[in-house]
Amino acid sequence: MLEGKKILLGVCGSIASYKSAILTRLLVKAGADVKVIMTQDATHFVTPLTFSTLSKNPVFSTYFKADSGEWNNHVELALWADFMLIAPITANTIAKLANGHCDNLLSAVYLSAKCPVFFAPAMDLDMWLHPAVQRNVSLLESYKNKQIKPAYGELASGLVGEGRMAEPEEILAYLQQALGTDLPLKGKRVLITAGPTYESIDPVRFIGNHSSGKMGFAIAEEFARRGAQVTLISGPSSQVLRAPSIRRIDVSSAEEMYHSVHQEFPENDIMIMNAAVADYRPKQVAPEKIKKSPSEFVIELVKTKDILSSLGEMKRDDQILVGFALETNNEEEHAIAKLNKKNLDFIVLNSLKDEGAGFQGDTNKITIIDRHLRKETFPLKSKEEVAKDICSKIADYL
The missing domain is CATH 3.40.50.10300 (CoaB-like)
Structure with a gap:
């Protein structure tokens, strides 16, 4: 179901971003063409070189390429994609996207996207349960974005509860099922x-x-x-x-x-x-x-x-x-x-x-x-x- 699909994978600054490298590999293995957009904070957790090697595509993190000054066109990136997946997405980025803030390349691409958008939150238990975060998640879902819900388990803080980003294999299965609902031969x-x-x-x-x-x-x-x-x-x-x-x-x-x-x-x-x-x-x-x-x-x-x-x-x-x-x-x-x-x-x-x-x-x-x-x-x-x-x-x- 992912064969030939063009996927924009957004990666935010979270310890869970290491899972996004595994997810990239799984998506490519499933036949998808993956382009990765990283926030600046994400580059402190996993290098752009890792995602570039796994996706076999350049990685985008700024509006301009520093060496040439060439523009990374957020509109073209948004139009290119069959769908957009942001995994992990942090509380900060959820708030930005829910309220239309646009201060980095990832948020600019999101606000330009006409394709389906999926997002997989990752944060600590208390942060995830905060009413402001839950309100912003509800706002994103009201825009017809699909949440891949976080899992229950041990968190980076040492707490145990809901907030872990879904495992890469679970995200892959979710995408295949979600995309399958509109397939012409579904049920045959x-x-x-x-x-x-x-x-x-x-x-x-x-x-x-x-x-x-x-x-x-x-x-x-x-x-x-x-x-x-x-x-x-x-x-x-x-x-x-x-x-x-x-x-x-x-x-x-x-x-x-x-x-x-x-x-x-x-x-x-x-x-x-x-x-x-x-x-x-x-x-x-x-x-x-x-x-x-x-x-x-x-x-x-x-x-x-x-x-x-x-x-x-x-x-x-x-x-x-x-x-x-x-x-x-x-x-x-x-x-x-x-x-x-x-x-x-x-x-x-x-x-x-x-x-x-x-x-x-x-x-x-x-x-x-x-x-x-x-x-x-x-x-x-x-x-x-x-x-x-x-x-x-x-x-x-x-």
């Missing part, structure tokens, strides 16, 4: 398959294909970014999921994938069948490794269960089923035949004739055809961008 359950299947010949060898799983994993990540509850069933793949919300089920063979998909299918709204499932498997699996022989070696194959056809037969009217067609000749004709035969709502076609498309690579070129035979062809893109096109097409359909 999506089942995605990815990768190849391996059909064993003996304990050592198998029949498989060149699918890496990259496309299916990218689709899973994109649906999760848009708020969907995603389950990914993957054949053997070295791909790693970044979104912690995605539930992953690992399988190996076509039979295992068949059973996992059928177990999950009834509870889902959208099914994206991207896996390259083997059409055939060995009729017999040797219990021991087959030794090399000078004569010819023949493996008798039998058909695997057609997962996509079986889902098309049991699909409800309120479910969306999407299949993939990787073709080498008469591509569109074969894709449409598959769309109709298997009762799909969409089919995503790509051709091995298109340079940069297909297995293993980081790019793909697709055509999406719906059940009414309306089609849209996209240029060669990264698989992440292709995933966005597929997700957008389904979201528009919904």
Whole structure:
């Protein structure tokens, strides 16, 4: 949910500012682009170099760059951000922002911001409970700013009570939940398959294909970014999921994938069948490794269960089923035949004739055809961008 988000992180002068360094790292790791604005007091607790290194962006603390006299434009910074987070925010800064005072870069950016603003207070117990502070917090909330409430625990003064800044992991989770409420696919359950299947010949060898799983994993990540509850069933793949919300089920063979998909299918709204499932498997699996022989070696194959056809037969009217067609000749004709035969709502076609498309690579070129035979062809893109096109097409359909 934070992938690609532009975040302004304001840091005030508090012992809790060391947590902001950890928070910066977590935000960047989640895919966000982070720019840090520090008050002068904050620079006494953590150096700007720390935040610059972690965020991979310059750190802002004054209106002018001392060496060049160049202006740090507070209006441009405010317009750049998707949202602003001030963590920690002190009693002093809360008072300034609540009452419209503007005597540093952070307050100037805040007063210029049109984006959502979140703030995480940090101060001692008695200070936090003071009526003036509570009044100012209420004022900030009345401006539609969102408070990430302080936690209960041991404070820098030695007192125990409310006032500790929320932990970085808690702030990250709060942001993901808050941003998720407005996501277009919030509440939708999506089942995605990815990768190849391996059909064993003996304990050592198998029949498989060149699918890496990259496309299916990218689709899973994109649906999760848009708020969907995603389950990914993957054949053997070295791909790693970044979104912690995605539930992953690992399988190996076509039979295992068949059973996992059928177990999950009834509870889902959208099914994206991207896996390259083997059409055939060995009729017999040797219990021991087959030794090399000078004569010819023949493996008798039998058909695997057609997962996509079986889902098309049991699909409800309120479910969306999407299949993939990787073709080498008469591509569109074969894709449409598959769309109709298997009762799909969409089919995503790509051709091995298109340079940069297909297995293993980081790019793909697709055509999406719906059940009414309306089609849209996209240029060669990264698989992440292709995933966005597929997700957008389904979201528009919904």
